[in-house]
Amino acid sequence: MRKTLLVALLFATPLFAACTENVRSGSDSGDARTIAVTSTDDGCEVSSSEAPSGSLTFDVTNDGSTVTEFYLFGEDGKRIVGEVENIGPGLSRQLVVAASAGTYVTACKPGMKGDGIRADFTVTKSDQEPTVSAGTDEQVDRALTRYEEYVREQSGQLVAKTKQFVALYERGDDAAARALYPAARTHWERIETVAESFGDLDPKTDAREADLEPGQKWTGWHRIEKDLWPPASGYRPLTTEQRAFYADDLLRNTETLDGRIQQLTYTVDQIANGSRGLMEEVAKGKVTGEEEIWSHTDLWDFQANVDGAHEGFEYLEPILAQKDPELLETLDDRFAALQKLLDAQRTDDGFVPYDQLSRDEVKQLANAVNALAEPLSELTAAVLS
Numbered sequence: 001m002r003k004t005l006l007v008a009l010l011f012a013t014p015l016f017a018a019c020t021e022n023v024r025s026g027s028d029s030g031d032a033r034t035i036a037v038t039s040t041d042d043g044c045e046v047s048s049s050e051a052p053s054g055s056l057t058f059d060v061t062n063d064g065s066t067v068t069e070f071y072l073f074g075e076d077g078k079r080i081v082g083e084v085e086n087i088g089p090g091l092s093r094q095l096v097v098a099a100s101a102g103t104y105v106t107a108c109k110p111g112m113k114g115d116g117i118r119a120d121f122t123v124t125k126s127d128q129e130p131t132v133s134a135g136t137d138e139q140v141d142r143a144l145t146r147y148e149e150y151v152r153e154q155s156g157q158l159v160a161k162t163k164q165f166v167a168l169y170e171r172g173d174d175a176a177a178r179a180l181y182p183a184a185r186t187h188w189e190r191i192e193t194v195a196e197s198f199g200d201l202d203p204k205t206d207a208r209e210a211d212l213e214p215g216q217k218w219t220g221w222h223r224i225e226k227d228l229w230p231p232a233s234g235y236r237p238l239t240t241e242q243r244a245f246y247a248d249d250l251l252r253n254t255e256t257l258d259g260r261i262q263q264l265t266y267t268v269d270q271i272a273n274g275s276r277g278l279m280e281e282v283a284k285g286k287v288t289g290e291e292e293i294w295s296h297t298d299l300w301d302f303q304a305n306v307d308g309a310h311e312g313f314e315y316l317e318p319i320l321a322q323k324d325p326e327l328l329e330t331l332d333d334r335f336a337a338l339q340k341l342l343d344a345q346r347t348d349d350g351f352v353p354y355d356q357l358s359r360d361e362v363k364q365l366a367n368a369v370n371a372l373a374e375p376l377s378e379l380t381a382a383v384l385s
Contacts, residue, residue: 039068044108044117052126055384058095062087066111073105080197096380098269101125143315155261158187162254166247182300189304193277229294272380275312278305279373299351324382334372
């Protein structure tokens with residue numbers, strides 16, 4: 001298993017390099033809607049603290065020594081408007097968002113931990129409000145409606161499956177709980193970028209043990225995962241009372257999440273950025289085998305992230321067919337190539353455990369993720385052009 005994990009980490013790296021090719025230099029563009037961001041180990045330099053409303057491009061460069069992330073939050077500093085993750089040292093990534101007039105917060109997260117290095121950011125009213133084009137209004141409305149329905153339906157299924165899962169876990173039916181675990185999490189993973197946008201709920205439900213901040217209480221899916229697939233030695237199983245606490249806490253937070261999701265509406269850039277973000281999730285935790293470190297059910301999560309990314313892409317296909325048919329064809333081909341590799345790992349009841357994949361199989365998956373992630377990073381700019 002350790003060998004496979006190291007291989008995955010090695011082959012996941014090109015994804016981050018591949019995503020730098022289409023980044024334009026904010027300092028050279030002369031465009032007030034292109035903002036350069038430089039992240040270091042202890043700083044976050046944003047070239048401007050304001051921009052006119054419309055399609056904004058944040059060109060993010062990591063001049064630090066650790067992997068970083070960049071976020072644009074809403075006025076409350078919690079709601080994620082857009083994000084780019086996993087920016088390795090010396091690399092650059094681009095975030096494109098359609099921003100209306102208002103107050104926002106920018107944040108770099110060196111080491112991908114903590115609240116980030118934050119600053120206020122203002123979007124002023126202009127005559128170039130975010131739009132796609134008059135000729136695609138009907139297509140846009142259809143895409144937004146379908147995406148909204150999809151996310152709400154997946155959230156509802158997540159609540160239903162979580163109820164079943166925690167009931168099995170609380171009564172000690174561990175075999176049934178282990179069987180349901182990856183199937184229930186599929187609904188979370190398909191809408192993971194939406195779920196993560198609620199910064200108060202995500203760490204309570206989906207935090208991995210390796211990512212805990214000092215003093216942070218560990219709750220959620222992966223806390224229960226470790227109890228269902230305990231280490232061979234040195235682990236003390238949870239008591240009946242502790243099981244009830246973690247189960248009830250997971251269900252309560254999941255129901256809170258669903259309540260918020262049912263009220264959400266979306267924009268075209270959020271759909272496109274969501275698809276890109278789901279592939280970043282694949283690279284960050286699924287290809288590396290770090291997401292489901294105890295159960296090794298990473299391929300269920302992998303497939304679910306791809307499902308969600310492809311779903312959003314499908315809703316935008318009619319728009320992209322007008323704007324950039326070549327990009328549409330490329331994305332179709334690369335989604336199909338990745339899906340073929342995933343299908344090869346299917347079993348009668350799901351997928352092969354991730355720690356059983358060979359070095360070559362991990363390399364093929366990582367390369368297919370890289371090949372898809374590069375053109376997918378162009379999707380937002382293409383549909384907003």
